[in-house]
Amino acid sequence: MREATVGIVKPKRLTFAAHPDQLVLESGLKLGPISLQYETYGELNDERSNAILVFHALSGDAHAAGYHKEGDEKPGWWDNAIGPGKAFDTDRYFVICSNIIGGCKGSTGPSSENPKTRKPYGLQFPMITVKDMVNAQAALLDHLEVGQLLATVGGSMGGFQALQFAVSYPNRCKLVIPIATAGRQSAQNIAFNEIGRQAIMADPHWNGGDYYAGEAPVDGLSIARMVGHVTYLSDETLMKRFGRKAKTGTCTNGGLSLQPYFEVESYLRHKGNSFTRRFDANSYLYITRAIDLFDLAPGCDSLSSAFRDCRSRFLALSFSSDWLYPPYQSEELVEGIQQSGLAVEYHRIESSYGHDAFLLEADKVEEVISRFLIHEGRKKYFEVDQGYPIS
Amino acid sequence: MREATVGIVKPKRLTFAAHPDQLVLESGLKLGPISLQYETYGELNDERSNAILVFHALSGDAHAAGYHKEGDEKPGWWDNAIGPGKAFDTDRYFVICSNIIGGCKGSTGPSSENPKTRKPYGLQFPMITVKDMVNAQAALLDHLEVGQLLATVGGSMGGFQALQFAVSYPNRCKLVIPIATAGRQSAQNIAFNEIGRQAIMADPHWNGGDYYAGEAPVDGLSIARMVGHVTYLSDETLMKRFGRKAKTGTCTNGGLSLQPYFEVESYLRHKGNSFTRRFDANSYLYITRAIDLFDLAPGCDSLSSAFRDCRSRFLALSFSSDWLYPPYQSEELVEGIQQSGLAVEYHRIESSYGHDAFLLEADKVEEVISRFLIHEGRKKYFEVDQGYPIS
Numbered sequence: 001m002r003e004a005t006v007g008i009v010k011p012k013r014l015t016f017a018a019h020p021d022q023l024v025l026e027s028g029l030k031l032g033p034i035s036l037q038y039e040t041y042g043e044l045n046d047e048r049s050n051a052i053l054v055f056h057a058l059s060g061d062a063h064a065a066g067y068h069k070e071g072d073e074k075p076g077w078w079d080n081a082i083g084p085g086k087a088f089d090t091d092r093y094f095v096i097c098s099n100i101i102g103g104c105k106g107s108t109g110p111s112s113e114n115p116k117t118r119k120p121y122g123l124q125f126p127m128i129t130v131k132d133m134v135n136a137q138a139a140l141l142d143h144l145e146v147g148q149l150l151a152t153v154g155g156s157m158g159g160f161q162a163l164q165f166a167v168s169y170p171n172r173c174k175l176v177i178p179i180a181t182a183g184r185q186s187a188q189n190i191a192f193n194e195i196g197r198q199a200i201m202a203d204p205h206w207n208g209g210d211y212y213a214g215e216a217p218v219d220g221l222s223i224a225r226m227v228g229h230v231t232y233l234s235d236e237t238l239m240k241r242f243g244r245k246a247k248t249g250t251c252t253n254g255g256l257s258l259q260p261y262f263e264v265e266s267y268l269r270h271k272g273n274s275f276t277r278r279f280d281a282n283s284y285l286y287i288t289r290a291i292d293l294f295d296l297a298p299g300c301d302s303l304s305s306a307f308r309d310c311r312s313r314f315l316a317l318s319f320s321s322d323w324l325y326p327p328y329q330s331e332e333l334v335e336g337i338q339q340s341g342l343a344v345e346y347h348r349i350e351s352s353y354g355h356d357a358f359l360l361e362a363d364k365v366e367e368v369i370s371r372f373l374i375h376e377g378r379k380k381y382f383e384v385d386q387g388y389p390i391s
Numbered sequence: 392m393r394e395a396t397v398g399i400v401k402p403k404r405l406t407f408a409a410h411p412d413q414l415v416l417e418s419g420l421k422l423g424p425i426s427l428q429y430e431t432y433g434e435l436n437d438e439r440s441n442a443i444l445v446f447h448a449l450s451g452d453a454h455a456a457g458y459h460k461e462g463d464e465k466p467g468w469w470d471n472a473i474g475p476g477k478a479f480d481t482d483r484y485f486v487i488c489s490n491i492i493g494g495c496k497g498s499t500g501p502s503s504e505n506p507k508t509r510k511p512y513g514l515q516f517p518m519i520t521v522k523d524m525v526n527a528q529a530a531l532l533d534h535l536e537v538g539q540l541l542a543t544v545g546g547s548m549g550g551f552q553a554l555q556f557a558v559s560y561p562n563r564c565k566l567v568i569p570i571a572t573a574g575r576q577s578a579q580n581i582a583f584n585e586i587g588r589q590a591i592m593a594d595p596h597w598n599g600g601d602y603y604a605g606e607a608p609v610d611g612l613s614i615a616r617m618v619g620h621v622t623y624l625s626d627e628t629l630m631k632r633f634g635r636k637a638k639t640g641t642c643t644n645g646g647l648s649l650q651p652y653f654e655v656e657s658y659l660r661h662k663g664n665s666f667t668r669r670f671d672a673n674s675y676l677y678i679t680r681a682i683d684l685f686d687l688a689p690g691c692d693s694l695s696s697a698f699r700d701c702r703s704r705f706l707a708l709s710f711s712s713d714w715l716y717p718p719y720q721s722e723e724l725v726e727g728i729q730q731s732g733l734a735v736e737y738h739r740i741e742s743s744y745g746h747d748a749f750l751l752e753a754d755k756v757e758e759v760i761s762r763f764l765i766h767e768g769r770k771k772y773f774e775v776d777q778g779y780p781i782s
Contacts, residue, residue: 187626187633190656
């Protein structure tokens with residue numbers, strides 16, 4: 001059953017918010033038209049009550065499960081969790097995943113055409129926030145005629161969106177599964193993101209964000225990704241996987257060796273370089289800024305005030321070796337949810353994989369997620385005050 | 392007594408290893424002439440038995456205590472630990488600190504003149520290792536006519552040198568105090584250093600290391616320092632000190648804010664920029680490479696084999712929130728020392744300051760260091776096999 005797959009999937013695209021109905025952003029600026037690239041897996045039931053919205057993390061996209069064509073080397077980024085018989089069982093649920101606005105994987109972002117200039121937005125793209133991301137996805141749900149979701153789920157920045165959606169749309173989501181995430185971005189994580197941004201902006205090819213007609217700032221983006229990548233792993237994983245192994249054939253001939261000397265260096269450079277072939281540097285700037293701005297309860301110590309209007313039930317998961325969004329941050333979130341009187345189940349999963357555990361430990365969380373979706377999904381926690389208007 | 396200072400100190404410089412007596416490096420290449428910038432505090436006693444060699448960390452220098460002139464804003468980097476009545480009591484001990492070779496604070500490094508070309512070495516400077524650093528400092532001890540040291544001490548890379556000195560010169564050091572350090576550099580730490588190096592080398596002003604006649608690669612060096620700086624602090628320190636406080640007067644006007652938005656960003660940029668005014672980018676490359684290459688017992692799981700010939704006594708200190716050289720790495724070191732049959736005292740100090748605790752928590756370690764130096768320093772642990780030849 002674990003080998004099951006949703007098979008070949010066809011990416012879809014929704015375009016909406018054309019002039020004069022642009023999306024009003026949190027900043028007050030308007031964005032439109034907006035395209036959202038998305039994919040769906042499984043079937044929406046007749047009651048339209050089995051939809052699950054999956055939110056992706058910083059470098060993710062709409063391709064969460066299955067393959068785009070025969071022979072694809074890799075499936076979608078969460079294929080081990082989404083599919084027949086898996087945690088998000090596509091025999092039971094209708095699973096939706098959409099690329100965020102600000103992104104570069106088919107949704108409108110800084111590399112998209114600015115309708116005013118007919119050129120890529122670059123830095124003319126407005127600042128977007130996690131709230132804006134979920135507002136755009138709510139429009140996608142309207143289009144799909146999904147009033148109320150059975151569940152939202154996401155890891156890392158995907159967890160930010162899952163939480164924000166529950167807070168912004170208290171009537172639209174029964175269950176919320178925030179994984180390896182937090183109720184607000186920490187100072188240390190802002191610091192790491194800022195280093196990445198500085199590296200991109202220090203690259204002369206970045207050119208104030210206006211590089212689409214020429215060479216991209218690949219050196220800067222690669223360094224930004226290397227910083228990010230180290231924070232996704234753990235000390236233990238790096239030591240087990242690479243340790244102090246030197247590259248074969250490396251020779252320093254007594255001078256400074258500028259070539260990778262240790263395997264971990266070569267690995268990092270490879271990760272950095274390959275990222276530049278699939279990601280836009282300006283998107284990296286905008287999305288990391290949105291991440292840093294995320295705070296469910298600005299100015300409040302406790303996160304509880306954020307959940308005042310919320311009536312969802314929560315399943316929060318953290319991983320022991322995650323030092324980017326460490327367990328204590330999930331625990332602060334859980335405390336805030338509890339203080340607001342809402343139900344929350346919490347598991348701190350033992351794992352040595354660091355933050356990446358949220359992608360890699362699908363086996364360990366499958367049972368707890370399946371059970372939560374089935375048992376809690378059956379209950380009627382709240383009546384929807386007013387039937388949510390379907391557009 | 393804690394306010395006491397060694398007062399005004401005068402930096403000194405030793406030049407040695409002129410042709411044809413250059414220092415033979417671990418690589419087999421020769422380096423000479425070599426200048427070492429150093430400072431001393433306190434007086435060498437008649438028995439020449441009260442000398443303590445202090446080793447500095449990556450960005451440190453010979454100026455460990457006191458002031459260079461009246462009105463100096465800041466004292467030396469370890470002034471809270473070195474002085475009358477302090478942990479390294481200059482009323483009792485003769486304390487020596489020297490800038491390492493490869494550095495840029497008065498000792499010979501890549502920014503020094505290459506005698507062959509009459510221009511700065513740049514990348515013509517030979518690769519140096521921690522072993523080479525301590526060999527150069529052994530020559531300084533010869534010059535000072537200090538045969539056997541009472542103690543060596545160092546935090547971080549300074550700890551690498553303290554350990555390497557004890558291993559390289561088993562007859563020259565009675566007591567060894569490695570602080571917030573490890574017996575070998577971890578894969579995660581190699582990864583962070585590599586990101587810094589990549590940032591420097593990606594800066595077009597770096598120019599293959601040949602920039603001394605023009606603009607220096609300050610953007611790259613600044614990013615490297617930002618990466619380093621985050622690893623010196625702790626999540627808790629950053630959260631307490633900056634949290635999510637925004638810069639006053641920051642306005643994003645709806646577009647992407649490229650200016651620092653959070654105080655932690657502004658702080659990091661400041662730290663990065665100010666570092667570029669006092670440090671050489673090539674030195675950063677060479678020294679981080681030396682750090683990454685450090686391994687007391689290459690190819691061995693246990694570190695014990697490194698201490699085969701060593702007869703020193705050890706005091707190892709680690710700090711609870713240090714995630715660059717976490718307590719478990721000190722504990723592996725302690726285990727290796729114990730397995731080799733040597734005496735070692737170990738303390739894991741509670742601190743929220745992260746790796747920087749080794750500089751900031753002088754109060755917490757003063758008593759344990761003072762006692763170790765006095766009690767253990769009195770004992771005769773070993774007879775020197777042969778009187779160490781004084782040059």
